[in-house]
Amino acid sequence: MESIWLTGASQGLGRALALELARQGFIVYASARNQLALQELKQQALGQKLSGMIVPKPLDIEDAADVKTVLDSILSEGPIAKVILNAGTYQPVDASDFDCQSLRDLFQLNVFGTVNCLEPAVAALRKQGNGQIAIVASLAAYRGLPRSAAYGASKAALIHMAESLYTELHRENVDIKVINPGFVKTPLTDKNDFAMPQRVEAEWAAKHIASKLSKPGFEIRFPTPFAQFMGFLKWLPYGIYFPLIRKISNQ
Numbered sequence: 001m002e003s004i005w006l007t008g009a010s011q012g013l014g015r016a017l018a019l020e021l022a023r024q025g026f027i028v029y030a031s032a033r034n035q036l037a038l039q040e041l042k043q044q045a046l047g048q049k050l051s052g053m054i055v056p057k058p059l060d061i062e063d064a065a066d067v068k069t070v071l072d073s074i075l076s077e078g079p080i081a082k083v084i085l086n087a088g089t090y091q092p093v094d095a096s097d098f099d100c101q102s103l104r105d106l107f108q109l110n111v112f113g114t115v116n117c118l119e120p121a122v123a124a125l126r127k128q129g130n131g132q133i134a135i136v137a138s139l140a141a142y143r144g145l146p147r148s149a150a151y152g153a154s155k156a157a158l159i160h161m162a163e164s165l166y167t168e169l170h171r172e173n174v175d176i177k178v179i180n181p182g183f184v185k186t187p188l189t190d191k192n193d194f195a196m197p198q199r200v201e202a203e204w205a206a207k208h209i210a211s212k213l214s215k216p217g218f219e220i221r222f223p224t225p226f227a228q229f230m231g232f233l234k235w236l237p238y239g240i241y242f243p244l245i246r247k248i249s250n251q
């Protein structure tokens with residue numbers, strides 16, 4: 001059975017993805033801080049008699065030493081086929097309360113937490129001479145959106161980083177992808193107080209991601225109509241983009 005290390009598996013998109021990958025027959029090493037939720041996830045997979053299994057590996061991705069210990073323990077069981085770095089969060093930032101600390105906090109988790117995992121993962125897969133890394137960013141990273149100065153910038157940093165690593169890693173037979181979801185129904189988006197166009201269920205998103213991981217291509221993005229719309233915004237000149245986004249967001 002092939003192994004996958006997945007972060008952010010205790011709830012939301014990561015939880016649904018852990019179950020879907022276990023259903024496909026993978027051993028899923030599932031990481032997050034909430035140990036109880038990871039144990040419940042393991043039991044759920046056992047109860048559903050999935051062909052793969054879920055092995056809880058609790059950690060805090062902001063703690064680099066913790067991350068390294070967990071990855072070493074996974075590697076001691078055998079090679080890793082895929083690493084999916086999904087843990088992250090969203091925090092709106094308004095111009096009225098724009099401050100350094102809120103950006104620092106979000107970057108600490110979304111960027112440096114992910115990099116804490118990426119550093120040993122890149123080293124391990126290069127050493128193996130094969131494998132895949134997939135990083136969960138967001139369609140919100142395509143352009144500067146209102147209230148998204150911290151979140152959008154943190155996810156744009158992840159996409160940029162993955163693009164930069166792509167050529168060298170591919171030369172060494174290691175694939176790297178970004179996963180750019182639109183809105184997915186999770187405990188995170190349940191807190192949002194605004195309309196979320198074309199929001200999909202976490203189980204649908206998980207199935208979609210799992211079906212695309214082994215296909216060629218750098219980016220997995222969904223749902224298609226929303227992704228195409230965000231892709232269209234990406235190429236608009238500022239003179240058209242800003243009036244349009246002001247109208248759409250009522251700002």
Ligand SMILES: NC(=O)c1ccc[n+]([C@@H]2O[C@H](COP(=O)([O-])OP(=O)(O)OC[C@H]3O[C@@H](n4cnc5c(N)ncnc54)[C@H](OP(=O)(O)O)[C@@H]3O)[C@@H](O)[C@H]2O)c1
Pocket residue numbers: 007008009010011012013014031032033034035037059060061062086087088089090109113136137138139180181182183184185186187188189
């Ligand atoms: N939902 C959406 O619409 C959407 C859209 C685009 C992108 N995304 C991205 O998709 C990913 C998952 O989002 P979601 O909606 O499923 O969010 P969620 O429901 O809040 O789940 C976030 C996951 O990350 C884990 N996590 C948070 N901080 C962590 C830390 N310091 N160390 C280890 N794990 C940590 C959480 O587990 P613990 O609290 O147990 O640690 C949880 O399992 C995020 O990167 C998000 O930015 C989501």
